[in-house]
Amino acid sequence: MEDDFGGGTINRTIELKRIFFLSLGILLFALVYYAPPWSDAVDPMGQHFTLTREGKGALAVFLLAGTWWVFEVVPIGVTSLAIGVLQALYLIRPAKVAFKDFMDPSVMFIFASIVIGLVFTKTGLTKRLAYKMLVVVGEKTSMIYLGCFFVTSALAHIMAHTAVAATIYPLLLSIYALYGEGDKQTKFGKGLFIGMAYVAGAGSIVTLLGAARGAVAIGFYNDIVGQNISFFQLTYYMLPIGWIMTLLLWGFFMIFLKPEKKVIPGLREKARRLSAELGAITQKEITATVIVFGCIIAMALRSFVPALQPIDKTAIILISTILFFITGILDLDDLEEIPWNIILLFAGAMSIGFCLWETGAAKWMAVNWLVMFKESTWFVFIMGIAFFLMIMTNFIMNVAAISIVLPVALVIAPYLGVAPEVILFASLVTAGMPFLLLVGAAPNAIAYDSRQFSTGEFFLYGIPASIILMIVTGFAVYVLWPLMGMPVTMGG
DSSP states (O other), rough: HHHHHHHHHHHHHHHHHHHHHHHHHHHHHHHHHTOOOOOOOOOOOTOOOOOOOOOOOOOOHHHHHHHHHHHHOOOOOHHHHHHHHHHHHSSSOHHHHHGGGGOOHHHHHHHHHHHHHHHHHHHHHHHHHHHHHHHHHOHHHHHHHHHHHHHHHTTTTSSHHHHHHHHHHHHHHHHHHTTOOOOOOOOOHHHHHHHHHHHHHHHHHTTSSSTTTHHHHHHHHHEEEHHOOOOHHHHHHHHHHHHHHHHHHHHHHHHHHHOOOOOOOOOHHHHHHHHHTSSSOOHHHHHHHHHHHHHHHHHHHHTOGGGGTTTHHHHHHHHHHHHHHHHTTGGGGGGSOOHHHHOOOHHHHHHHHHHHHHTHHHHHHHHHHHGGGTTTOOHHHHHHHHHHHHHHHSSSSSSHHHHHHHHHHHHHHHHBBBOHHHHHHHHHHTTTTOSSSSSGGGHHHHHHOSSSSSSSHHHHHHHHHHHHHHHHHHHHHIIIIITTOOBBBOOO
């Protein structure tokens, strides 16, 4: 009876907490939406940016969604549906526009990446790779962490970090299965999957192949400043930062989520035995590998082959999904294995991102934030931009965040004597590592599918991780990049 009573009390507490945060989200929406008009944002050139009724509505939806996502008051995909519904009901954007974002190419890219992960699992490639990796890294859980993080970060240099996460995720599931705790949540499980998400971001900043944000930012930079940044110039400055963050994140998880077991006795031998039991590589495994690497090479070549540049990377990666069904690797039943909750999460994130952008709400926030630093020192100004981007990219796609913030920052920079290069690179560092919310990046959402952590836990671990990111960015801006030859002040 005591157990029943205790369980009932816990359930009531959880339900009260859910109702509280559900109501808080609605209250924040109402307070912002029905508030009197807010004053204009004014940039240093004297240009006014008005927050329209639609813009205020976008901010209201943004606050409701953020609250519901963090505290998971309803399934995260359902919160995404609320984003589209509220835009349509309150005439913030037409329903046709709001819901069209749910099938944006970026959402379809995530879908195709998840299908690749599904194929790796179904064909047995995942287990084959996991066992080979465990034979190399051994039985220490600290080395398993390091091995998984190293592979994830390195792969994100040469392929989109979403595809990396989708590929590595089933491999981590196979590794975790050998930890001996079943589906139970453990510190090792949390560290393994959250770490994969964080490190995928760290690795993706190193080259233009890791994510679209780099190419977009360089495009803006070229238009505004009139200088081009080459593929290798970006890698020269970003390589040390990406790997410093990868190693620091490994240390971070060894402190905050230190595995319960120091070693998994007999793991190396077990991995060898399981690998041998898989036998020779099958025809389906070979076919899947050829299809996936064909798509990865085609996407990578887009940066170097002018004829391929007009072709969207989503179209290329979706070829893999089509071929998986044509070749019989997947069938209709496999579509039921797709985590649609995760797909909907990103669909909603795209919708709120475009909503903030198109209504001018994001621009209004960016100008209001950045003009606060117009009288500050060059270092404070740069760190202010980096911090704002880090927060914004947790809520809206990082390409949109950069598109909003970078043009404003590059206009203000000359007033403070700040060199444009350092603004570009500092922006790319923090925009690439959203550690607070699942919607910040696809790897975050893919990791969540492991059920090893809640959205609230992800947010809480993300706070110290984001502080580390800001410290590393400050070190790069003030010490490392000037030593490497990057000008940080005009004439510097």
